[in-house]
Amino acid sequence: LGTYIQRSSNRLSEVGFSQLVSGRRQLSDFAPSLQTLPHKVARLLSHLRKRGANVTLSTPPATIEELEDKMKRGPHNSAVEYADFLREELLDFVQKGFWMVLPYRLLKQHKELIRNMRISPMGVVPQRARRPRVIVDYSFFGVNDETIKLAPRDAMMFGKALERILQAIVDANPKYGPAQLIKVDIADGFYRISVNVNDITKLAVSLPPLYGDEPLLALPLVLPMGWTESPPYFCAATETVADITNRRLANHWKAPP
Numbered sequence: 001l002g003t004y005i006q007r008s009s010n011r012l013s014e015v016g017f018s019q020l021v022s023g024r025r026q027l028s029d030f031a032p033s034l035q036t037l038p039h040k041v042a043r044l045l046s047h048l049r050k051r052g053a054n055v056t057l058s059t060p061p062a063t064i065e066e067l068e069d070k071m072k073r074g075p076h077n078s079a080v081e082y083a084d085f086l087r088e089e090l091l092d093f094v095q096k097g098f099w100m101v102l103p104y105r106l107l108k109q110h111k112e113l114i115r116n117m118r119i120s121p122m123g124v125v126p127q128r129a130r131r132p133r134v135i136v137d138y139s140f141f142g143v144n145d146e147t148i149k150l151a152p153r154d155a156m157m158f159g160k161a162l163e164r165i166l167q168a169i170v171d172a173n174p175k176y177g178p179a180q181l182i183k184v185d186i187a188d189g190f191y192r193i194s195v196n197v198n199d200i201t202k203l204a205v206s207l208p209p210l211y212g213d214e215p216l217l218a219l220p221l222v223l224p225m226g227w228t229e230s231p232p233y234f235c236a237a238t239e240t241v242a243d244i245t246n247r248r249l250a251n252h253w254k255a256p257p
Helices: 002-015 017-022 032-036 042-050 063-071 077-082 083-094 160-172 197-203 229-248
Strands: 099-103 117-129 130-136 204-206 216-220
Touching: 002 017, 002 083, 002 099, 002 216, 017 099, 017 197, 042 229, 063 117, 063 197, 063 204, 077 083, 077 117, 083 099, 083 117, 083 130, 197 216
Parallel strands: 117 204
Antiparallel strands: 099 216, 117 130, 204 216
16 A cells, blocks of 8 residues: 555656546446437436536635644544554555545645545444445535535435335236346445546545554545435436336337347
8 A cells, every 4th residue: 555655646746636536547437428328317427427526515615724633633443443454445445446545745735635625534334244344424524514415316216125126026027937136236336436536635534544654645536435425426327227227128128138
């Protein structure tokens, strides 16, 4: 992880933040032809592909004094307790182009980065019989409350899932045999959608000491767990897939590829 931090630090000084992000972030999972998709959300998804999700806050920028106080406070104790796990997890995220880790000292030298910066604490949630889960507490210092809701809330079709599944089974045509179910889990689902490069520092995260004693910040290049807008933006993509698939099935699409 220290090697990546050093390389990113050098690259930031050489080419600037936007170019650094462009070089670290992976190619979009969205197809270039997305704008022609026959769906009302095509324009939004095309924007997410080209620009990334916007982070718009309702409050004035934080002062240097406020940022310094948050850095002194640091992450939650759980992140400190799981520092070894966090180091391994962040290395994996950095290698995949999901996050960047940079020294706070270096970011302060760039006025365009510090001007919009907010800092939230990192946490680690232990899970029974599973790996711990990294999460960012964007509610702790009010980032979630200050976020202006721009993502389509109605894309989150939560609730009554069991009833809808049972109804689909009841409605299935018996001539095709017994109904079969499949559950598809998209690995690192939120991390498939980018954050607008100009807004990344608004979602900056304080870390425990992972590489020497220098204070570090993690910067999400993609939708992070814990931000209030991540679920609806993610669901806007997945529900569109479901909408188009169901539409084709309703139009007697006999042989899905």
